[in-house]
Amino acid sequence: xxxxxxxxxxxxxxxxxxxxxxxxxxxxxxxxxxxxxxxxxxxxxxxxxxxxxxxxxxxxxxxxxxxxxxxxxxxxxxxxxxxxxxxxxxxxxxxxxxxxxxxxxxxxxxxxxxxxxxxxxxxxxxxxxxxxxxxxxxxxxxxxxxxxxxxxxxxxxxxxxxxxxxxxxxxxxxxxxxxxxxxxxxxxxxxxxxxxxxxxxxxxxxxxxxxxxxxxxxxxxxxxxxxxxxxxxxxxxxxxxxxxxxxx
Numbered sequence: 001x002x003x004x005x006x007x008x009x010x011x012x013x014x015x016x017x018x019x020x021x022x023x024x025x026x027x028x029x030x031x032x033x034x035x036x037x038x039x040x041x042x043x044x045x046x047x048x049x050x051x052x053x054x055x056x057x058x059x060x061x062x063x064x065x066x067x068x069x070x071x072x073x074x075x076x077x078x079x080x081x082x083x084x085x086x087x088x089x090x091x092x093x094x095x096x097x098x099x100x101x102x103x104x105x106x107x108x109x110x111x112x113x114x115x116x117x118x119x120x121x122x123x124x125x126x127x128x129x130x131x132x133x134x135x136x137x138x139x140x141x142x143x144x145x146x147x148x149x150x151x152x153x154x155x156x157x158x159x160x161x162x163x164x165x166x167x168x169x170x171x172x173x174x175x176x177x178x179x180x181x182x183x184x185x186x187x188x189x190x191x192x193x194x195x196x197x198x199x200x201x202x203x204x205x206x207x208x209x210x211x212x213x214x215x216x217x218x219x220x221x222x223x224x225x226x227x228x229x230x231x232x233x234x235x236x237x238x239x240x241x242x243x244x245x246x247x248x
Contacts (some may be wrong), residue, residue: 001027001028001029002027002028002029002050002051002112002115002116002119003029003031003047003048003049003050003051004021004028004029004030004031004049004050004051004052004053005030005031005032005034005040005043005047005049005051005052005053006018006033006042006053007032007033007035007043007052007053007054007055007058007063007066008033008035008053008055008058008080009035009036009055009057009059010035011035012173013055013080013102014033014035016102016103017053017103017108018030018033020103020105020108021108021112024108024109025108025109026107027112027116027227028051028112029175031043031047031049032046032047033110035058036058036061037058037060037065037066037069038060040066041066041069041070043071044066044070045076047073049075049079050075050076050119051075051112051115051119052065052075052076052077052078053078053080053099054067054078054079054080055076055080055081056079056080056081056082056083057081057082058080061141063079071089076097076115076118076119077097077100077168078098078099078111078112078115079097079099080098080099080101080103081098081099081100081101082100082101084208087197089178097111097114097115098103098111102121102231105128115172129201142159142185143157143159144156144157145157145193145194146156146162147173147181148182148183148184148185149181149182149183149184154181156173156181157174158195158209158242159176159209159211160175160176160177160244161173161174161175161199161209162174162175162176162208162209162212162225162226162229163206163207163208163212163229163231164187164190164194164199164206164207165174165187165206165207165231166186166187166204166205166206167182168186169184169186170182170184171183171185171186171187171189171190174227174229176212176226176227179222180228181209187205187207190207191207194207195207198210198211199244200237200241200244201237201239201240202223202231202232202234202237203231203232203233203234203237204234204236206231206232208223208225208231209225210244211228212225212226212227213225213245214226216233216241216245221233221234221238223236223241
């Protein structure tokens, strides 16, 4: 049985989520509910939960204010949010579990199942720390990205990625250590996550890291990159690529 806490400043939201869990997620037992930072911390320390359903916005406070006061986060988190822009991007970067309000039953079941599997295999995820870094340093350049693969995920440094290339429904990441990481996500998924100041699309199936450009030969329409890699430059993307190097 998974011990859980629901943190939300609106009782109606807590009641609905609790009802859904009782009906559809019978392996979860809600041990406590809380509506603010202090009551949430008290509940976490007393219950020692396996899972916390954490509302992002708590009146004048934030769910992240709670996490900032916990020295070691040793429980799983399913974030609950009404935000559909910045928050979702942050959660995708960190591979965190999140639910949009109003909570969809099928999405809740999927999220709980994912957490259950994580607990079963006792995997030590670093996703929460990455998410906290994003939230606490929104203006700071993001240094890592989480890549989902068939076995789980890998955390890559942005600067280590030379290029990303589509391969059907998957994406290949070519790294500076000459390894290739294959993600189970398609290239379009990463279009939203990759920083446009660092990565640009140069072909319908290729993104490159501008920091790794070594040479461009116009006669070949080929971009030469670090580690003896290269990428074709499609006509549709040529103008944008050249403008990055003040060329027309």
